[in-house]
Amino acid sequence: MATTRTRVSSFSHNVSFLKSSQHPGLKNGPNGTTFISSGISDLDKILGGGFSLGSLVMIMEDAEAPHHMLLLRNFMSQGLLHRQPLLYASPSKDPRAFLGTLPSPGSSKDDTSHKPSHEKDLRIAWQYKKYFGEPQLNINTNNGGHHDYCNDLDLRKPLERHFFTSNNVDCVSIQNSPNLDALKDRCAEFLAQFSRNEGSISSAGRIAIQSFCSPQCKYSDMEWHMLSFIRSLKGMARSSNVVVVVTFPPSLLSPSCSKRLQHMADTLLSVRAIPDEDKELAKLLTGYQDMVGLLNVHKVARLNTQVPVILDATTFSIKLQKRRFLVFECLNQAPVDGSGGSSYGNSGVCSRSTKVGPLDF
Amino acid sequence: MAESVCRSLRDGALEGELAPDLTIKDSLSSPFGFNVFSHILVQLSSHIVAGKSQSRGMVIVSLSRSPSSYTGLLKMNGVDVESSKKWIHILDCYTDPLGWKDKTRKSGDIMDPSNQILSSYKTVKDVNKLFSVICDLGRGLVGENKSRFCVAIDSLSELLRHSSMQSVASLLSNLRSHDQISSIFGLLHSDLHEERALAAVEYTSSIVASVDPFHHSVDGQGSYIRNSSEPNLTKGKLNIRSKRRNGRVRVTCEEFKVGPSGISFAPVSAVDGAAVAGLIPKVQFNLQLSEKELVDRSRVVLPFEHQGNGKPIQIYDGRRSLEESNNETTPISGGKKEESGRGEIIYFRDSDDEMPDSDEDPDDDLDI
Numbered sequence: 243m244a245t246t247r248t249r250v251s252s253f254s255h256n257v258s259f260l261k262s263s264q265h266p267g268l269k270n271g272p273n274g275t276t277f278i279s280s281g282i283s284d285l286d287k288i289l290g291g292g293f294s295l296g297s298l299v300m301i302m303e304d305a306e307a308p309h310h311m312l313l314l315r316n317f318m319s320q321g322l323l324h325r326q327p328l329l330y331a332s333p334s335k336d337p338r339a340f341l342g343t344l345p346s347p348g349s350s351k352d353d354t355s356h357k358p359s360h361e362k363d364l365r366i367a368w369q370y371k372k373y374f375g376e377p378q379l380n381i382n383t384n385n386g387g388h389h390d391y392c393n394d395l396d397l398r399k400p401l402e403r404h405f406f407t408s409n410n411v412d413c414v415s416i417q418n419s420p421n422l423d424a425l426k427d428r429c430a431e432f433l434a435q436f437s438r439n440e441g442s443i444s445s446a447g448r449i450a451i452q453s454f455c456s457p458q459c460k461y462s463d464m465e466w467h468m469l470s471f472i473r474s475l476k477g478m479a480r481s482s483n484v485v486v487v488v489t490f491p492p493s494l495l496s497p498s499c500s501k502r503l504q505h506m507a508d509t510l511l512s513v514r515a516i517p518d519e520d521k522e523l524a525k526l527l528t529g530y531q532d533m534v535g536l537l538n539v540h541k542v543a544r545l546n547t548q549v550p551v552i553l554d555a556t557t558f559s560i561k562l563q564k565r566r567f568l569v570f571e572c573l574n575q576a577p578v579d580g581s582g583g584s585s586y587g588n589s590g591v592c593s594r595s596t597k598v599g600p601l602d603f
Numbered sequence: 604m605a606e607s608v609c610r611s612l613r614d615g616a617l618e619g620e621l622a623p624d625l626t627i628k629d630s631l632s633s634p635f636g637f638n639v640f641s642h643i644l645v646q647l648s649s650h651i652v653a654g655k656s657q658s659r660g661m662v663i664v665s666l667s668r669s670p671s672s673y674t675g676l677l678k679m680n681g682v683d684v685e686s687s688k689k690w691i692h693i694l695d696c697y698t699d700p701l702g703w704k705d706k707t708r709k710s711g712d713i714m715d716p717s718n719q720i721l722s723s724y725k726t727v728k729d730v731n732k733l734f735s736v737i738c739d740l741g742r743g744l745v746g747e748n749k750s751r752f753c754v755a756i757d758s759l760s761e762l763l764r765h766s767s768m769q770s771v772a773s774l775l776s777n778l779r780s781h782d783q784i785s786s787i788f789g790l791l792h793s794d795l796h797e798e799r800a801l802a803a804v805e806y807t808s809s810i811v812a813s814v815d816p817f818h819h820s821v822d823g824q825g826s827y828i829r830n831s832s833e834p835n836l837t838k839g840k841l842n843i844r845s846k847r848r849n850g851r852v853r854v855t856c857e858e859f860k861v862g863p864s865g866i867s868f869a870p871v872s873a874v875d876g877a878a879v880a881g882l883i884p885k886v887q888f889n890l891q892l893s894e895k896e897l898v899d900r901s902r903v904v905l906p907f908e909h910q911g912n913g914k915p916i917q918i919y920d921g922r923r924s925l926e927e928s929n930n931e932t933t934p935i936s937g938g939k940k941e942e943s944g945r946g947e948i949i950y951f952r953d954s955d956d957e958m959p960d961s962d963e964d965p966d967d968d969l970d971i
Contacts, residue, residue: 305806307850334780417773457772457803493802518851534850560850 267324268295268446269391273546278326278446278485279392281316284570286392288558289542290551293485293509295446296438297543298476300507301489303453307515309535309560310489312568314450316395317487319344321448322405323393329412329432331425332452333459337413340452341406348396348566396566416451421461422471425451429475429486436482447484449475454490465499472506508543513560527559528574535560537570605639605868607855608810608843609646615657615751615785620848622779625788626759626804629814633839635859636814637668638866640790644673644755645680647786651690651753652683658785660744660752662737663693666761670695670721680865684720692740693721697757700727700765727762730770734777741783751785754778759789759804760796768800775807810845817858837861840871 269277269291277292286292293299303310321328322344330337414428429449436447454472455462462468472488479486492500492512504510514536516523524530537558542551558570608625616622625643629636644663650656663673670693677684677691684691699705702725722740726732741752756762762771778787793801793813805811817838841857856871892900 305802306844306846306852309850457768457806458776460769462769491806494799494806496799515846515850515852518847518853520854562849 265324265443265445266391267321267326268443273544275545276443276446276483278324278448279320280313281318281320281392281395282313282568282570283392283394284558284568285313288539288553288570289509292392293487294543294545295443295483295485296480296545297485297508298472298479298506299485299487299509299511299543300503301487302504302510302512303489303491304513304515304535305491305493307513307535309513309515309537311452312397312560313511313513314452314487314489315344315397316568317448318450319346319395319401320393322401322410323347325410326445327410327412327432327435327447328406329414329429329447329449330452331414331416331428331450333415333417333456335415335417337415341411341413342400344401344406345395345397346399346401347393348399394567397562397568398566416459419460421464421467426471426474430478433478433482433484436484438481438483443483445483447482449479449484449486451486451488454488455495456491457494462494465496469499469502469506472503476506476508504540507541508545510539510541512538512540514538529559529561529571532561532563533559534562605643605812605841605843605857605859607845607853608812609643609650611810611845612643612647612753612786612788613650613656615753621809622781622784623786623810624775624779624808625786625810625812626808627788627790627812627814628793628801628805629790630792630794633814633816635839635861635866636790636792638861639812639814639841639859640755640757640788641676642866643788645677645682647753647755647788648677648682648691649680652686656753656785657751658745658753659750660690660692660741661755662741662744662752663691663755663757664696664733664737665693665757666696666700666727667758669697674720689720689744691720692744694736694740695721695723696727696733696761698723699725700761702726727765730762730766730774734774737778738781738783745783749783751783753786753788754784756787756789759791763791763796763800763804768803772803772807775804779807810843812841812843815840815842841868 267278271277271291271294275294277294279286279292301310301313318328332340414425416425455468475486490503516533516535537560539553539556544551555572557573559573561569561571563569611623612625627636627639648661651658651661665673673693674684724736737754745752778784791804817840838860841859843855845853847853857868858871859866859868
C-alpha cells in the first residue's frame with residue numbers, strides 16, 4: 243500500500259518550489275532567504291535551492307585544473323540571462339574578453355525526455371527512486387528560454403552579445419592595481435544599488451571575482467590586506483541582495499591565510515583535478531572516462547538560522563555531458579577497504595576501528 | 604626522450620589559448636635540470652630549423668650561462684646556428700645583468716655589432732622591460748604576421764633572485780597570453796626558493812617536469828640515509844605533470860641517464876603506485892576478502908556439521924546413554940547416512956522396532 247504513493251525521496255528538504263512572483267530569477271528559500279541560481283541545476287539541488295542572496299561563496303581552485311572557470315561561467319551567464327547586473331573582476335588584462343566565452347542556454351530537451359520513460363518501464367521500489375533523479379523538476383525548467391530559474395547552459399554555445407553589451411556588466415582588471423582599495427570602492431558602488439530594505443526584492447546582483455590571489459597581482463603577498471578586503475566585502479554583501487562568488491587558489495597562500503579565507507566563506511566549494519588515464523581510479527570509480535574533475539562541498543550557507551546543513555555526500559564528480567553541459571554526479575565507488583585512511587574528512591566516523599578483522603561487520 | 608613534452612612544445616598554442624609553458628624543476632639531490640633543459644632546447648631547435656614546429660624562431664634568455672655556451676651546445680648537436688635565415692636570438696643577461704660595468708666605465712654599452720644573434724640586456728630587475736625586449740626580439744625574428752616564436756628562460760631561479768615573485772609570475776602569464784608566442788620553457792631550482800614562489804611558478808605553468816633522484820623515497824629519514832651513502836650521479840627520474848585542456852592532469856614518469864654524450868630517457872621500469880587515496884572519500888565496508896580471510900573462511904566448520912568437539916552429531920533421546928548409542932549407530936545407520944560425508948544425524952524414534960523406511964518419512968531423504 244505504501245509503495246503506490248509516488249514519493250521521490252524519503253529524506254529531502256522541504257524546500258518550497260513556488261517561484262517568486264516578482265522575478266523568475268529569484269526563488270524563496272527557508273528562513274526568509276531568497277535564492278538565485280548558480281547556473282548549474284545539479285549544484286542548485288545540492289545546495290538546497292541555489293545561492294542565498296547576501297552570502298559569500300568561495301571556490302577553492304586547484305592549481306592544475308581550470309574547473310573553477312566552468313563554475314564562474316555558468317554563474318555569470320545565468321545572471322545575465324535573468325538581467326541581473328554583474329560585476330566581474332579578474333587578473334587578466336582584458337576581462338571583457340572572458341565574456342565572449344560565457345555559455346548560452348542550450349536546447350537540451352532530448353536528454354530530459356528519457357527520464358520520465360524510466361518511470362513507465364520500470365517499477366522501482368520507493369527507496370531507490372531517489373537515485374533516479376527528479377524528473378518532474380526537469381520538465382518544469384525546460385519551458386522556454388529565459389524565464390526559468392535555472393537554464394541548462396551549453397558551454398559550447400557563446401552567449402548572445404546583447405546580453406552583455408548593455409550597462410549590465412562591469413569588468414575590472416585587478417592585475418595592475420597595487421592594492422585592493424580600488425576594487426573595494428567599485429564593489430561598494432555596485433552593492434549600493436542593491437541594498438536591502440523592508441520592501442520586496444526588486445532585483446538581485448552578482449559579483450564574480452576570479453583568481454583572487456593570483457601571483458601576478460601586486461597585492462598577492464599582502465595577506466592581511468586581502469583578508470580585510472574579503473571581510474569588508476562579506477559585510478557589505480550581507481546587507482544587500484547580491485551574491486558574491488570569489489575563486490582563489492589555496493596552494494598559493496600561507497596555510498593560515500587560506501584557512502581564514504575558508505572560514506569567512508558562507509558557502510565553500512572546492513574543485514580538484516583528477517589524473518588522466520589512471521588505472522587505479524578507473525577501477526575505483528565507474529564513469530571515470532567522462533569525469534573531468536571532482537567537486538567538494540565543504541560548507542553550505544545558512545542565513546537566519548543556526549541549523550547547519552548536513553549533506554548526504556560531499557564529493558561529486560564533474561562531468562561534461564555531451565561535452566556541453568556541466569553536471570555534478572554522486573560518485574559511484576567500488577567498495578574499498580576502509581582501513582588505513584580517513585573517511586569524509588576525519589570527522590564523525592562511527593566505528594573508530596581502523597583494522598578490518600574477520601569479525602567486523 | 605621526454606617525447607610528450609617536446610611534442611607539446613613543438614605543437615605550441617592554439618588560437619585564443621594560452622601558450623604551453625614548461626617548468627623544469629630540479630634540486631640538489633638530483634641536479635640534472637640543465638641536462639633536461641638543454642636536451643629540450645636542442646630538440647626544439649632542430650624542429651624549428653627543419654620547419655616542423657609551430658614556432659619559427661627562438662629567443663633564449665640566458666641568465667645563468669654565457670651565450671657562447673648555448674651556441675656551442677647547439678653546434679655540438681648539429682643544429683645550424685649561423686644559417687642564413689635568422690631563427691635564434693640570445694638575450695645575454697649573464698654578462699652584466701645589473702649594468703655594473705656601465706656604471707664603472709664611463710663609456711656607453713659596448714655591443715658587438717657583428718654578432719647578429721646576441722644582444723645584451725642590463726636591467727634584469729625591470730621585468731616589464733624584459734618582457735618588451737623579448738617580444739621585440741621575437742618579432743624581429745619571425746616578422747609581424749601570424750608567425751610565432753618560442754622563449755627559453757635559462758634560469759627562472761635567477762629571475763626570482765633579482766625580482767619579486769609577482770613580477771616573474773606576471774612576466775610568465777604575459778608571455779603565455781602573447782599572440783605570437785608559441786611555447787615557453789624555463790628551468791627552476793626548487794631548493795633555492797620558498798614554497799610559495801615554487802607554487803606560484805607551477806600555477807602559471809602548464810607542464811611541470813620535476814627531476815627527482817632515482818630512489819625517490821617518501822619518508823624523510825630514508826632519503827637522508829640513502830643520499831648520504833650513495834647519491835646516484837648518473838641516473839634519475841623525470842616526473843611530468845601536464846595539465847590537459849579538459850582539466851585532467853597527465854602524470855608520466857621516465858627514467859633518465861646522463862652520460863658524456865648527453866641525456867637519454869627510458870620508460871620507467873617499475874610502476875610507482877600513484878596515491879589516489881586522497882582524492883575520493885574512503886568507503887567503510889569491504890566486499891572483498893583478503894587472503895587471510897579466505898583461509899579463515901575455509902576453516903570454519905558450519906554449525907550443523909559438528910557438535911563442537913569433533914564428533915558426529917548425536918541427538919540424545921533420553922533412553923540410552925550417549926556412549927551406547929555411539930556404538931550402535933554405525934550398523935543401523937545404513938547406506939543413506941553414510942553418504943552425508945563428515946556429518947551424521949542419527950535419529951532414534953520412540954518406536955525402535957520400526958524400520959526407518961516403513962514410515963515413509965520424506966525427511967529421510969534429506970542428505971545433510
